[in-house]
Amino acid sequence: MFRIKICGVRFKSDIDAVRSAGADAVGLNFFPPSVRYLDPAADATAELSAFAHAGGLYRVGVFVNESAGRIGDVVAKVGLDAIQLHGDERVSDLADYQNLGLPLIHAVKLPAGTLAPEEIERLARPWIDRDCQILLDVDAGPQHGGSGQSLDWDSLERWSAQHANVRWALAGGLHSQNVAAAIQASGAKSVDVASGVEAPRGQKSSDLIHQFCVQTRSAWG
Numbered sequence: 001m002f003r004i005k006i007c008g009v010r011f012k013s014d015i016d017a018v019r020s021a022g023a024d025a026v027g028l029n030f031f032p033p034s035v036r037y038l039d040p041a042a043d044a045t046a047e048l049s050a051f052a053h054a055g056g057l058y059r060v061g062v063f064v065n066e067s068a069g070r071i072g073d074v075v076a077k078v079g080l081d082a083i084q085l086h087g088d089e090r091v092s093d094l095a096d097y098q099n100l101g102l103p104l105i106h107a108v109k110l111p112a113g114t115l116a117p118e119e120i121e122r123l124a125r126p127w128i129d130r131d132c133q134i135l136l137d138v139d140a141g142p143q144h145g146g147s148g149q150s151l152d153w154d155s156l157e158r159w160s161a162q163h164a165n166v167r168w169a170l171a172g173g174l175h176s177q178n179v180a181a182a183i184q185a186s187g188a189k190s191v192d193v194a195s196g197v198e199a200p201r202g203q204k205s206s207d208l209i210h211q212f213c214v215q216t217r218s219a220w221g
């Protein structure tokens with residue numbers, strides 16, 4: 001599992017900013033409605049991915065409700081290290097995705113607000129038990145992700161305390177001003193951010209990426 005993932009990079013200058021800030025992973029977004037979308041057929045996308053790989057970054061492809069066959073085509077064209085399923089994918093289809101041979105990260109999308117540990121467990125457990133890494137994000141409805149909305153971090157901590165062996169990543173509405181508090185409250189050991197390191201929306205800011213990584217590392221000590 002990555003430690004700090006900057007999701008939705010689109011340019012080599014974004015990759016340079018991620019590397020110099022000390023994050024270890026980038027997200028390449030293949031959900032067409034997203035402002036962070038990359039065309040997998042474009043040579044520039046494969047070049048961006050190769051540039052991230054050459055820089056030692058872990059490349060996570062973000063997909064929403066795509067078939068395993070289609071994801072396999074993107075992996076072959078672009079080159080990825082892991083697949084993030086961020087839609088309404090079903091556990092019953094997991095074998096098809098696992099046959100692609102890359103680590104799978106499933107976004108467990110939770111309602112904002114206080115949650116019982118049992119509710120988080122009910123939604124996360126089927127994926128954990130089938131060898132998926134999990135990323136906890138807010139349920140953003142048809143937008144699916146990148147919404148800038150936050151989870152109730154205390155609820156995640158109560159669930160995590162009961163399942164200390166489960167490695168998970170925190171997403172949803174993180175930015176440099178709140179990531180330290182989010183880590184302290186939730187106990188997250190991995191974080192993922194998209195909109196919180198952008199100004200304006202859809203455009204990564206090297207300053208915000210840097211501040212985000214500084215605050216994250218300070219929270220981890």
Ligand SMILES: O=C(O)c1ccccc1N[C@@H]1O[C@H](COP(=O)(O)O)[C@@H](O)[C@H]1O
Pocket residue numbers: 007008027029031034035036062064086137143144145146147148149171172173174192193194195196
């Ligand atoms: O970033 C997107 O546009 C996106 C679209 C569809 C699915 C996932 C997407 N990104 C993921 O959403 C989380 C949360 O984003 P944010 O930090 O709240 O803006 C992000 O970490 C991405 O992995």
